[in-house]
Amino acid sequence: MATENTHELENGHGTTENVLEVDGEAAVESKGKEVESVEMIFRETMVPSWKGQLTLRAFGVSAMLGVLFSFIVMKLNLTTGIIPSLNVAAGLLGFFFVKTWTKALEQFGLLKHPFTRQENTVIQTCVVATSGIAFSGGFGNYLFGMSDTIAAQSSDSNSPTRAMNIKNPSLAWIIGFLFIVSFIGLCSVVPLRKIMIIDFKLTYPSGTATAHLINSFHTPQGAKLAKKQVSALGKFFSFSFLWSFFQWFFTSADGCGFENFPTFGLKAYQNMFYFDFSTMYVGVGMICPYIINISMLLGVILSWGIMWPLIEKKEGDWYPAGLKPNDFHGIQGYRVFTAIALILGDGLYNFLKVLGSTSIELYNQLIKKKESHTVLPVGEDGITISFDDQRRKQVFMKDRIPTWFAVAGYVAIAAVAMTTLPRIFEQLEWYYVLVIYAFAPALAFCNAYGCGLTDWSLVSTYGKLAIFVIGAWAGKSQGGVLAGLAACGVMMNIVSTASDLMQDFKTGYMTLASPRSMFVSQVIGTAMGCVIAPCVFWVFYEAFPDLGVHGSEYPVPNAIVFRNLAILGVEGFSSLPKHCLSLCYGLFSTAILINVARDTTPKKWARFIPVPMAIAIPFYITGTSFAIDMCVGSLILFIWEKRNKAQADAFGPAVASGLICGEGLWSVPKSILALVKVSPPICMKFLSKGMNVKVDDFITTLSR
Template sequence: MALENSHELENGDGTTKSDQNFLEKEAEEADDEANKGKEIESVEMIFRDTVVPSWKGQLTVRAFVVSAILGVVFSFIVMKLNLTTGIIPSLNVAAGLLGFFFVKTWTKVLEQCGLLKHPFTRQENTVIQTCVVATSGIAFSGGFGSYLFGMSDTIAAQSSDANSPTRDMNIKNPSLSWMIGFLFIVSFIGLCSVVPLRKIMIIDFKLTYPSGTATAHLINSFHTPQGAKLAKKQVTALGKFFSFSFLWSFFQWFFVSEDDCGFENFPTFGLKAYQNMFYFDFSTMYVGVGMICPHLINISLLLGTILSWGIMWPLIEKKEGDWYEAGLTSSNFHGIQGYRVFTAIALILGDGLYNFLKVLGNTSIALYKQLKNKESSRTILPVGPDGKATSEDLATSFDDKCRKQVFLKDRIPTWLAVGGYVAIAAIATTTLPQIFEQLEWYYVLVIYVFAPALAFCNAYGCGLTDWSLASTYGKLAIFVIGAWAGKSQGGVLAGLAACGVMMNIVSTASDLMQDFKTGYMTLASPRSMFVSQVIGTAMGCVIAPCVFWIFYQAFPDMGVQGSEYPAPYALVYRNLAILGVEGFGSLPKHCLSLCYGFFAAAILINGARDTVPKKWARFIPIPMAIAIPFYIQKPFAIDMCLGSLILFIWEKRNEKEAKAFGPAVASGLICGEGLWSVPKSILALVKVNPPICMKFLSKGMNVKVDDFISTLSR
């Protein structure tokens, strides 16, 4: 039941008269049923005496101050993950939990001083979570670890076209000015593309959006009396492990004055295993990431590490001089690096194509069924065996009515969304060719013509599966625009820029719909969700490039394979663009055959996962996760499997405690090491280096070093 008029008079507490009357009436009806002996477990019944602020009342100064602080911290975390492995876990839990902690502490201090004017509500908590995730999300969708950094000379020098005569026209090195301008142009249009569809997605189709729903349950639980107590305990656990992670990272820093020094190069399983990327590098961040990621992801990563560094690369290295020219550097794509990167690309493309077609098919079928059975699917209320509504049904009905009332009240005008899309598209069509000369205006126009349909597909598919295929749509743009432009006309750079345009549109579209779902379940106004997303995106367009620039200036070897921050996906995206304009002719011997095999294997593995019974499917690895260790020279799979093992044992010992505190502990481990990146970068900028190099040598090498030192001392 919707209110058509959104301009009603407000009560002094910020709610409209119709809101208040509606909630009171529904609560009275629910009370009547409860008094008849039926227990009703309704979320909104718990909050029925809590005032829902107006949409403007949910957008507080303190919310955006806290969001800005957390946005900076989370941007450093995402950026570090971007530039090391490219695996970004969901930070929604940490954002919601830390937002609750900061504002709750703030309001408690003001309350004791008698200065508190507005209590902290779950709607305000939702605004903070939305704003923080939008801000840090730009650090990922902005392409600093993928397409955007892939344009640089650093990545081009390691790519398969390193010696190409057209390389110079396909290079654009990072600069704060054009990066910020580019992000402001492309990051907002996705918000306009799906706003008119919010009612269809959330209410008519009842899409679940699992991440948005889980975040809503978390925020709702925080603000109940019992939930507040649990949240305080979770924050305490997060604080303890945050401190441990930060201090441990600080301690490790003293021992890495040179490359290959420190605890992160500890040969846990022996020197031979160390040479083949099998060792624990004492990274608390990746232990935490492993606790958040599903067990199957971590096992798939370990399987990929064993398959590549344990079996394939040692065997292919023995073919040096036969399959590829001897004496090539490890980063040369005509040598071993070509096999590493392009077999990984084949797995990624196979997995991406399969899931794209799968989600597209499921989306089309589900959409057809929902449109065909639209009228018959409108059931009023399920009934129990006796023909009467159960208490659970009544609770659900009450919750749905309350949520629909708020969700449909504060309408976002369709003309605003459509007009905003057209205006931004016109600006982008004019200005993007000024930033990237190789990107013609009609390339941009074509992208914006087709983008709304793809944004809808991604948002709908994400609602069904919680799987965003933004990177897949980005890769599609790389191939289409790159091939259209051609190699001699700067097709590599044009493809990478087109990837950024497309990826930002479809990514922000699905993110916004997730936030709408969270707002729907916490009674946060869609207008406040939209405004907080816009403000968070604007902050991210400034914060993310600045954070990237700090890393870029502090670590001169950033992007170099084998360095501390190799940005592995940047190299993958650039080579995808090269593949799109050049074809397969430049690959080393038998590399193409291996690529075909792994591409087919990815499709077959996914097919097996979808056809075998679920009890067996959960043991079949994920091709995308298998591919990541193929070209990343970091032992993160061991760290993540350790995190997964810790959580597994914890769940066996006390499943309830593990579910309650596992995400908080993991978030603390991630945030602690992630925040250490800030002082570490500052120290590097001011040329303060660690004082000690702790290195591990074999017995024979140690004897040689001792002999050499003794000759110097004579």
Template sequence: MDSRSNSVNRNTKKNDDDNITQREEALYSVERIFESKEVPSWQNQLTLRAFCVSFILGILFTFIVLKLSLTTGIIPSLNVSAGLLGFFFLKTWTKLLEKSGILKQPFTRQENTVIQTCVVATSGIAFSGGFGSYLFAMSEVAAKQSTEANNAFNIKNPSLGWMIGFLFVVSFLGLFSVVPLRKIMIIDFKLTYPSGTATAHLINSFHTPQGAKLAKKQVKALAKFFSFSFLWGFFQWFFTAGDDCGFASFPTFGLKAYENKFYFDFSATYVGVGMICPYLINISLLLGSILSWGIMWPLIQDRKGHWFPADESPSSLHGLQGYKVFIAIAMILGDGLYNFCKVFGRTLYGLYFQFCSKDEGAVLPVGARPSPPEPSMSFDDQRRTTLFLKDQIPIWVSIVGYVGIAIVSTITLPHIFHQLKWYHIIVIYVFAPVLAFCNAYGCGLTDWSLASTYGKLAIFTIGAWAGASHGGFLLD
């Protein structure tokens, strides 16, 4: 009798705990607040007002990116800023229309995300398009700084016509190469994408209906830490007289460690990214920095004159910098290539299984048919997974688009750059998906895009392949 009573009490307590957990989850659930609101189709999310605001903000952010690219060369993540400004402008727009009685479609968080995506894509092209690096490096002004490259065959002066055509040909490649793998990286690998996650929380908090306790807490926390971060950055500005000065390069561990680049950067950006990234990623980055800057680079530096010329500049790839760049790239490529091979192997296995069994219900790991969310997931994760998999881009569209762009590029790019041959373009497009996946994978973990680094690696490879006598200096 006592054992039966204890069993009943345990079951009752377990049910009570489950009910408490469900109530707490419902209280702090963001998606339950939006559960009654219908999610518009992707066609209704692409509104004229969203594109107008994106156009204005895109121009503003392009100026900011070009200024930073031509001065510091470091471009911070602009996702949060684009989401904030997009919400402010379009919310003001819709409020005016609502007061006038002519508002036809309410402002949704999906529309806010469209603005943020367009603005970030526009400013991203301004950076990755090479306006602060390789496009100007091909000019006559840059060629005069090198006696070896100063000839007409190694010069391509910037011109608005060919630059627009060049960017139109190459800028849509990532859409068709990475989109087929987005389910693998976001749903299966559960990559964080810190900037995207932070922007999503921001947009959700501002679009939460009035009166919700969660929205008030989010807005208060946002305002508090935003004010702290802004004031802290403004305070640091008074102590920054130049590069490697002030709180950006604070010698926390002493001057001897500072010589080996062991210092503390008090930038709130890195602190925020570290708070979003999983602790394993932060530990991995810490161990990597200690292994490289604390052990490897000092040991290699002692081999100066044997492994590399003693009179080389510290920033030259023929000196110590070459070891830093290529060892790091090799490790990133190795890890990314492993995951790419794993995904590719799963895909081949799925194709083989489907053709052998003739089972129409078999789903490929990278298939267009979405898989249902796991029942153990929370309500927010289930709803977001369902919405994410709702509008899928078929695999054949991505393949046809990628092959089509590759054909157009193979035909047009040799006419823009006469030093490039058609087989150079084909090789580039063969290896581009591997590099794109590696970059997307690394960006999902650490929020650091290495697209420019991969681009430099491709530039050196193609330039060496072409040879100095056939335009290799221009391609470098």
């Protein structure tokens, strides 16, 4: 999944800034070098036409998995915003379902079309495109940040212009908005596919890792391993689902259940240090790099262990006493804006770093190409390219996507957007949209190119840039907050889908899937996501009335961050509590210095330097048990690797995916039970000895 939440760890398809990227690189490295010639293994296998790769069974499986993964991504998005790569699970489950189906048909002599790696690639592409909309659609950040629920908890809660900066969710306008903005990014980079993939030979680590995975599935040895991986995924999927079902019985009220178990004692529990038995975040921790999980734990210690207790002692001095917990003139203001400072410092540094490296590398590539006058069939240093590359280039260039088609599509969609988006958001003038679409192709290229070099997708960074530019342009009195958030949505969707498509082109290049089939599957997956993701969000929205409320089960913390970024863009820093700005300056500078240290320190030491974006996440999330859960996942994987590294490499992603999918799927029946007003029958709470005595005495008094 190529998002920035898996990228910036805020995808999720995601800021992480860099869960997906780091994980993608690790996946590539773990594969080692390719066997001598992958395509020699498949030389006797016929490659279907691009239409033959687009089968009904592929899209049927994709729709089913798209719903499942949309629920998973949505739950992660509405809780912490940490979305790991689900590419392995998508490829593995797609292979399993279609292979099982074709094997059954083959036994009855009804099989007409064998299951190919190209069809497997189509499934993986379609599933990731579908579930990717659950992230880029903004349900956990910019889109829900427009709502009255989030506005009431933001720093402009008492602003006289608040009414014009609110737009509450509605299924109709959300689906319409997504259909308008989600496809144009696909047209922006299509003409560059040959330059990116063949001429510049960009790596796209996540796309390459996915291709290795799919290629291996369709060899006899890989099929046997895939069967064992699916078995492991199924076992831990069942365990995770049943464990989540069991826990539900004990959560009839707030503060009840295993998720509130005071693992390290009641005092630590009061300061948010406890393990909440979430199998989903244990699985996420097994996928995320160790340094990401440790960085978040460090963030928990710095914020909830040190900074907030010290600032709370300044109540009545730094900020008025007796404020509500979510009042931005009190402790909540320090929590959110210090996190924003870390996020902006980290995002700005990495934006400039990737932009600089992209520009330098692009310049070098163009100079090299100009001097050599040719790229193929002779590679760098005059070495003739391999049989694999010759075969892949032949197939990749066979089914061209006309440039005129991409340009015409971009212009047509932009024209529709300039006409319709101002009708959805009155504050977003047509010329704002025109400016966004004028600059978006260049930014989409930068992101897609940088993603090819490093696997870093800076989706949220480009979105935040749009927030500040359009928000400041519109102005406070003209609904600049809402205009900035809407512009963020337009920009994020363009940049996200562009880099995702190029990743898919790389996967298709290495599996001999046609670029046309990749493009069509991305379009169909995006279209499914534009319907599925809003419907999944609506299930959560209707089932949980406190969705987005500070301290609830689904607090949607990134929505508050994005809204306050928009407020900063139009109002400045005037509303911050005392000394908050000084803390923000300090943390902004610290984030930049940490990144400088990571890039200048020798690699053997740099891997121990924390990631500022990951440190920032616990700052504004109430209830930081997820960091403990993820560190438990890291510990499990670490011990497993020490005992049997080969087994951990082969089955770790499958086990993690099972844990994530099991709890993610439980959110479906849980939401249905909430919709029909069925509550858990038991409340299990953990009290201190003294409190328990008081409760017993109170109950005894009542019984008399």
